[in-house]
Amino acid sequence: MRIAVTGSIATDHLMVFPGRFTDQLVQDQLDHVSLSFLVDQLEVRRGGVAANIAFGMGSLGMNPALVGAVGADFDDYRAWLERHGVDTRSVHVSTERHTARFLCTTDQAQNQIASFYAGAMTEARNIELAPVADRLGGLDLVVVAPNDPEAMVRHTEECRQRGFAFAADPSQQLATLTPEAVKSLVEGASYLFTNEYESSLLLKHTGWTTEDVLDRVGSWVTTLGPDGVRISGRQHDPVVVPAPQEKEKADPTGVGDAFRAGFLFGLRHKLGLERSAQVGCMLATITLETVGTQEYALDRATFSDRIARTYGEEAAAEIEPRLRV
Structure with a gap:
């Protein structure tokens, strides 16, 4: 079974501030905030939904094709994934942007200040699945995991046009996708993945009932x-x-x-x-x-x-x- 996993590829930069953010805030100056926090811990972890899924599949002995967009800083991450059984030959390398990054600082009270840099992930919308299928001798399933929203829609449309079975995994992007985009991602999926909260969010966004969803997947x-x-x-x-x-x-x-x-x-x-x-x-x-x-x-x-x-x-x-x- 030839499986392509499309979606985000990122690194997580996780820092710890040995104090409380709120102690640094001045009540009457909140409209002019300019703060810097000296952190005492930093962990850089490999992440991204598609990369995590592909890593798990590779660890179980499979050889999934990872499809996503990264920056020129991907070399070490690529070597790690390939060592764990992941086919990275269909990963697009941007010449202009870095690999996506999630940067988060947590204080002693578990408050967090975070930023997400999409970077090269925005170029995932330019990736075509047909060359991946040609290289692998066909595709039996395409996983459409959280990614650049336009890329998710385009990958799903291409699956329909080319007759590739696909698994819809909108999860983290449900809150940002339009109702029509969510419907487009779900319609005709062989498998739809959500958690309980995302299930409710999907129904709310689309106006569908549970029965309506089951009619479509x-x-x-x-x-x-x-x-x-x-x-x-x-x-x-x-x-x-x-x-x-x-x-x-x-x-x-x-x-x-x-x-x-x-x-x-x-x-x-x-x-x-x-x-x-x-x-x-x-x-x-x-x-x-x-x-x-x-x-x-x-x-x-x-x-x-x-x-x-x-x-x-x-x-x-x-x-x-x-x-x-």
Whole structure:
């Protein structure tokens, strides 16, 4: 199964200020703010939704094609992804902009001041999927993950025109997309990924009912946080899969991306919706237990053992032979 994952590729620059932002604010000068905070911690992490999904798929033994736009500063990140099984040959490198960056400073009270630099991501709208399909000998599924909004719409339109099956994952961009754009991204999707909040937001933006959405997609995959995942569709019975018990909650960032990676692994190996969701929930839990979206390392025996303890020996027996970790 040849899968292309389109979407954002970024780095996260996370800083910690050993004080409180509010202590630096002068009440009668809030219309003339000019502040600088001396931070004592900085972590630079690899991120971006498409990159996180592709990393998870590669870590499970797949070779997904990552499709997105980056800057000339991508070399180290590219080497990391390729070492973890990701095909980066369809990543566009901008000659004018840096790779997208999320910069966030957190104070002792957990208040945050953040900025997002889209950078090269704005050029993703110029990427055509046909050359990717030609290079791979076809595309069985295209994941349209959060990205430059125009790129998301164009990728979806090209999938329809060329007959590529696609998975719609508007998630983080739902709040900024127009109702018509959201409808365009969802209509005809083989799979629609949202969490519970995003499901409500999607219905509010489009004016559709749940039944309207199910009329337009193959399967609607809704992640439920600690309660696991629910999968609904016209052509199959509802599927509900609980989440495994986590060892600790280290960092929730990227958990949804990891679920998608595991779910797509299951689809690739024709494991069915329930087993695919079980792999997704397990990978999401492992990510939750790790600081950083791409910092986990998988062990085949441990992964299979946790599957067996959570979902039963039969599930482990079906999933374990497909693992390439």
